[in-house]
Amino acid sequence: MSDFIALVNLPVPAATVPASAAEPGLERGWLSRALESVSVWIVLLLAWWVASVYLPLGDNPLLPSPLITANALWDSLPELWAGTLSSLTILIPGFALATLLGIVSGLAVGTSARLQRIFLPFAKVAGPVPPTVYIPYAIAILPTFKLSAIFVVFIGAFWPIFQNSVAGAHALEQSYRDNARILGLTRFEYQRRVVFPAALPHIFTGMAVGLAFSFILLTVAELFGANAGLGRFVQYYADFADYPKMVAGILYTGLVTFLAMTLLDRVRRRSLFWLK
């Protein structure tokens, strides 16, 4: 078990953070707090604008100004939206399958000493392999690019979810186990009604890591062979040295990633309402 924890780098289930951490005595109105939360954005935007106007970068600026980028973003929205849909048809199946199999197998392994003896040595070796190395082979082996990209996203998201599910099942408090035994729960009831909810804080940690990995792998995979998608969009316009569109693509991808992570966090908060 101890070597297992070393492998997982045991995540601390993030406790629900209070919405406002401000001490009542130190409050200085909503305006100053709003300014604090956007200050980094303002500084970066200014720095970007100054750099794009005053740095001598010639006719085809590597650093398009914010306004030019905004125009490029606006013009590209239909194409970006189509790319988003294309990317989601890779991301969603890969991530969903990883979540499902990661949780089911992780909880099964986490609650069985025998399954741990069988699978953990393998997981310890296979888990840390950077999933990007599978991309060329997956493209060669699987019939379509889409399938191989889904596969790679799946591999990348699977291990963090699996490992955190194992850790969550492992961390199950003795008292819950005793309670389940006293109630005479069947093995399936025990998994579904006790182990799974108890492990949920860990599982969500794994899902957050897995989702971030999914976006990385999605965009990298798209560089290899996609004909649409977010990573493909950036690569395509970089090849034509259309930097305004490329930067617009980067910003847009960042936004989509942020929205997906926010959505997952919402789900997490709703599901873990019972955590104090």
Add this chain to the structure above:
Amino acid sequence: MSHGLKLEGVGFAYKATQVLQDINVSIPEGQFVSLLGASGSGKTTLLRLAAGLDPVDSGRLTWNGAPVVGPSLERGVVFQDYALFPWLSVVDNIEIAIAKAKPTVRKADRQAEAGKYLRDLGLEAAIGRYPGELSGGMRQRAAIARALALGSPLLLMDEPFGALDPVNRARLQDLLLEVWELATPRKTIVFVTHDVDEAIYLGDRLVVLGSSPGRVIADLQVPLERPRERHSLLDSHPLQALREQVAATLVQDTLQRLKAA
């Protein structure tokens, strides 16, 4: 076939430590036994053995003549803490017990029955709420409701009121006695506590465990009438005499242990 809970020469060791040694206690059906002892005397271990959560190392442990080999709905348990699943609402915590005790009952009826148990314990306001939203006293009420919902003839209670403030503690003691005395047939209860007054006030009988290793150092009847009346009892002569006897036994055990060490 002998009815009730019977321990004959029961022993239990954890790693190199002998936790319990040669425990001989026979508890007839319907008796309320307070199991008393200092911390580390193996009270909780004894309860876990009776529940079937841990197997005995030596001796014989039987419930109604049959050896205890694992947990069973025949023997309900109330723990001091974490008795409920925090991700289930209070009513669902009770319902899951009813679902196991009476698998054929429909869900709507199970919910209704769970509500009845909760009302009996003064928890109607907490039915749809979650354990994390309740006070310690309310949580323990719900835990007792769940143990009752299992319908077990034997209730094993491990310091169920240990974490409560004195007012809530007294209230729940009275509630437990009321529920127990009203039921027919009465449940057999083994109630673990380290509070001498609580042990005497609740029990028909006191079994006192000494420590290192845990063994029975006193087995006393409580000569008090039921139903018990808290205010007249606590200062009564028989209770005080018993309290002093138990305290002396425990002190003597501690002194002996210190001498041996």
